[in-house]
Amino acid sequence: MVNCLLCNRSLTKKLTISEIVFPGPIREQVVCKVCFQKFDRYSSKDVCRGCGRENEGELCADCQRWQQQYGWYLSHRPLFHYNQAMKEFMQQYKFQGQYHLRAVFQQSLQTVINQMDYDLLIPIPVTNHTMRTRGFNQVTGLLENIRYTELIKHREKQKVAQSKKDRQSRLKAKQPFFLNKRISLQGQQIVLVDDVYTTGRTLYHAAELCYQNGCKRVQSLSLAR
Ligand SMILES: [Zn+2]
Numbered sequence: 001m002v003n004c005l006l007c008n009r010s011l012t013k014k015l016t017i018s019e020i021v022f023p024g025p026i027r028e029q030v031v032c033k034v035c036f037q038k039f040d041r042y043s044s045k046d047v048c049r050g051c052g053r054e055n056e057g058e059l060c061a062d063c064q065r066w067q068q069q070y071g072w073y074l075s076h077r078p079l080f081h082y083n084q085a086m087k088e089f090m091q092q093y094k095f096q097g098q099y100h101l102r103a104v105f106q107q108s109l110q111t112v113i114n115q116m117d118y119d120l121l122i123p124i125p126v127t128n129h130t131m132r133t134r135g136f137n138q139v140t141g142l143l144e145n146i147r148y149t150e151l152i153k154h155r156e157k158q159k160v161a162q163s164k165k166d167r168q169s170r171l172k173a174k175q176p177f178f179l180n181k182r183i184s185l186q187g188q189q190i191v192l193v194d195d196v197y198t199t200g201r202t203l204y205h206a207a208e209l210c211y212q213n214g215c216k217r218v219q220s221l222s223l224a225r
């Protein structure tokens, strides 16, 4: 018997007509409908071209500021709103270290990533300190069934965790990343993946590094925003 990873109710798998007619790999359900419905998906219509924010017109004020600062803006796609359910999920998965919860959104991410056109999928790294204390990178956990390249590393350990900094000090932060291997990124199309998009600061640092190393295009994706 398989139980919902979030509420522990038992999951009874009913085959759909198409699964009976076209038997193939059955998509494994890990969360019940009631739990999954608490997560609020982003719409893909009428969103900011930069950050995916809804009802913002072409390019929101924040993304216009990034464009002024860098001369380009990141084409970012968030999957779910950072609502109460997502907040609780992050609390359990990331901060309480319940690594088995990585399975909750693997399928959602995989579906979106499969539709994207890119050469390299690069997860945002965690600091060495986080790796030692948490024991895992919450981003690569979400990407378990997908081929990715851990090309970006943290330059040094940060004394204050990102989530504890206020918006201003986060926006002013210096480039925290460097490229792990001497791989030519010349002409490559890259998708960066992070768990949460907050101000965009982290992803812009990573994207800047990619562009400085010759990338043609950098897009990004986050589970939540
Ligand atoms: Zn449930």
Ligand SMILES: [Zn+2]
Pocket: 048, 049, 050, 051, 052, 053, 059, 060, 061, 062, 063
């Ligand atoms: Zn925006």
